[in-house]
Amino acid sequence: MHKSRFLAGIALLALSASGCGLATASPERGVMVPAEPTLIDFVDPATVVGLSMQTLTEGHSLRGGYAHINYPEFAGATALNDELRAQAERQLRDFRARTRNVEPMSPRPELNVDWQLAAASPEAVAVRLRTGEFQGGSWGNSTRTSWFDPRTGKAAGSTGLLSGKAALERLAALVREQLKERGNEVRSDDVRAGGDAFDSMAFNRDGDLVVEFDDCQIGACSLGRLAVAVPAGQVTPLLSALGRQAQTSAREARPAGDTPHFTPANSPDAVSNQAGSVDCATAKCVALTFDDGPGPYTGRLLDLLKDGQARATFFAVGSNVTAQPALLRRMSMEGHLVGNHSWAHRDLSKQASSKIADSLGKTGDAVSAVIGQSPTLVRPPYGAVSQQVRNVSREMGLALVNWDVDTEDEHGGKAEDIADRAVQGAQPGAIILMHDIHRETVDAVPDILTRLRGKGYTFVTVPELYGSAGMQAGRLYRSGNELPGKQPLT
Numbered sequence: 001m002h003k004s005r006f007l008a009g010i011a012l013l014a015l016s017a018s019g020c021g022l023a024t025a026s027p028e029r030g031v032m033v034p035a036e037p038t039l040i041d042f043v044d045p046a047t048v049v050g051l052s053m054q055t056l057t058e059g060h061s062l063r064g065g066y067a068h069i070n071y072p073e074f075a076g077a078t079a080l081n082d083e084l085r086a087q088a089e090r091q092l093r094d095f096r097a098r099t100r101n102v103e104p105m106s107p108r109p110e111l112n113v114d115w116q117l118a119a120a121s122p123e124a125v126a127v128r129l130r131t132g133e134f135q136g137g138s139w140g141n142s143t144r145t146s147w148f149d150p151r152t153g154k155a156a157g158s159t160g161l162l163s164g165k166a167a168l169e170r171l172a173a174l175v176r177e178q179l180k181e182r183g184n185e186v187r188s189d190d191v192r193a194g195g196d197a198f199d200s201m202a203f204n205r206d207g208d209l210v211v212e213f214d215d216c217q218i219g220a221c222s223l224g225r226l227a228v229a230v231p232a233g234q235v236t237p238l239l240s241a242l243g244r245q246a247q248t249s250a251r252e253a254r255p256a257g258d259t260p261h262f263t264p265a266n267s268p269d270a271v272s273n274q275a276g277s278v279d280c281a282t283a284k285c286v287a288l289t290f291d292d293g294p295g296p297y298t299g300r301l302l303d304l305l306k307d308g309q310a311r312a313t314f315f316a317v318g319s320n321v322t323a324q325p326a327l328l329r330r331m332s333m334e335g336h337l338v339g340n341h342s343w344a345h346r347d348l349s350k351q352a353s354s355k356i357a358d359s360l361g362k363t364g365d366a367v368s369a370v371i372g373q374s375p376t377l378v379r380p381p382y383g384a385v386s387q388q389v390r391n392v393s394r395e396m397g398l399a400l401v402n403w404d405v406d407t408e409d410e411h412g413g414k415a416e417d418i419a420d421r422a423v424q425g426a427q428p429g430a431i432i433l434m435h436d437i438h439r440e441t442v443d444a445v446p447d448i449l450t451r452l453r454g455k456g457y458t459f460v461t462v463p464e465l466y467g468s469a470g471m472q473a474g475r476l477y478r479s480g481n482e483l484p485g486k487q488p489l490t
């Protein structure tokens with residue numbers, strides 16, 4: 001049942017082709033790419049039926065670091081889902097162990113995992129996880145690509161594209177040859193068949209095998225991403241059955257050109273960025289805010305809000321937006337407001353202005369492509385704000401929104417406790433922080449709506465709290481009852 005849904009999705013994708021849409025057919029911005037052949041045409045996740053998002057987070061306690069791990073899950077690809085989940089849990093556990101005893105410090109250590117689809121066809125599925133870790137003042141990035149064979153139901157690492165150990169040895173030799181041409185800047189002799197040197201491989205559109213290396217793995221860290229494309233003619237004899245399937249599907253996939261994808265909802269019902277009609281100067285208002293989605297429970301949350309006739313503000317993560325545009329479209333159509341929560345949930349306060357602008361701009365574009373409007377509010381990941389974040393937000397026309405009531409739901413917890421914290425913390429003008437990536441949070445919502453409504457509250461979107469005074473780009477808001485002109489410090 002699940003399998004047929006998954007395969008139907010893959011078949012649909014084969015028809016619509018890959019390499020098109022929002023997050024695809026272009027290299028990651030800000031990544032140094034040495035040569036065109038090492039580009040991979042990433043598949044637009046919105047074209048894959050049965051794909052949902054999973055997120056692991058950490059970061060509200062005073063000690064330790066910030067962590068945000070995002071990865072996809074596919075209906076019918078159990079072995080791949082298990083592998084991705086195990087890897088995410090391992091990464092979070094290792095990061096916790098490394099940062100557990102770290103004294104509170106600024107900037108905090110941070111782990112961030114984002115993903116792309118390097119393949120998604122009836123022959124092969126590949127998830128490329130990009131891990132960034134911030135330790136001791138700088139980011140180190142690494143990639144890992146996990147493969148799945150829909151024909152056998154088996155998952156494999158990138159070396160599963162090759163027919164065996166001898167093929168891997170031969171590939172290592174081919175890669176060393178290419179790297180030697182770059183002279184001394186690259187330590188080509190460090191490229192060995194063992195270890196994890198070949199843990200991130202995928203095919204480009206010509207069927208060449210792109211082998212990616214982590215920052216600092218075989219050259220100076222300042223070189224950034226290093227990758228080699230081994231020509232199809234050399235690599236084809238080395239491939240396993242899965243490798244051949246993956247190579248064929250990469251060659252067949254072409255940017256779709258005029259293939260329709262996301263249809264912007266330019267409907268009059270799309271009220272996303274318009275303030276609602278509630279006058280919070282007279283009504284008792286509260287703004288529920290949901291961060292980090294859309295996720296697996298967002299659809300149910302939208303049902304509950306609809307039943308309870310409540311509007312909310314969703315601060316969406318850009319990479320989730322591209323994966324689940326239908327949920328975003330629903331938010332907009334049902335009168336909720338969509339805000340910007342950055343592309344991959346990295347702490348913006350320790351990023352340069354160009355990276356902040358890139359992350360917010362990409363997310364704004366993704367939201368706009370789905371609902372026809374770009375967000376005017378941004379919630380900075382972890383609530384962390386720097387002067388650069390304020391400046392960039394001002395230039396981009398975005399008001400910054402934090403919260404004054406924290407339901408402390410980031411680790412799930414009990415629904416009753418989440419509801420109690422929301423209800424007890426509420427006061428007129430409150431901005432309540434929640435996360436729609438947790439089942440328990442969504443479970444708490446009916447109780448929150450009933451109890452707060454019983455106290456006379458109306459549920460509004462964040463801009464409604466500020467009424468005709470409006471919200472100013474670049475300013476940080478925490479609550480609707482801050483005194484006018486008073487600028488909170490962060």
Ligand code: NI
Pocket residue numbers: 291292341345381382
């Ligand atoms: Ni968040």
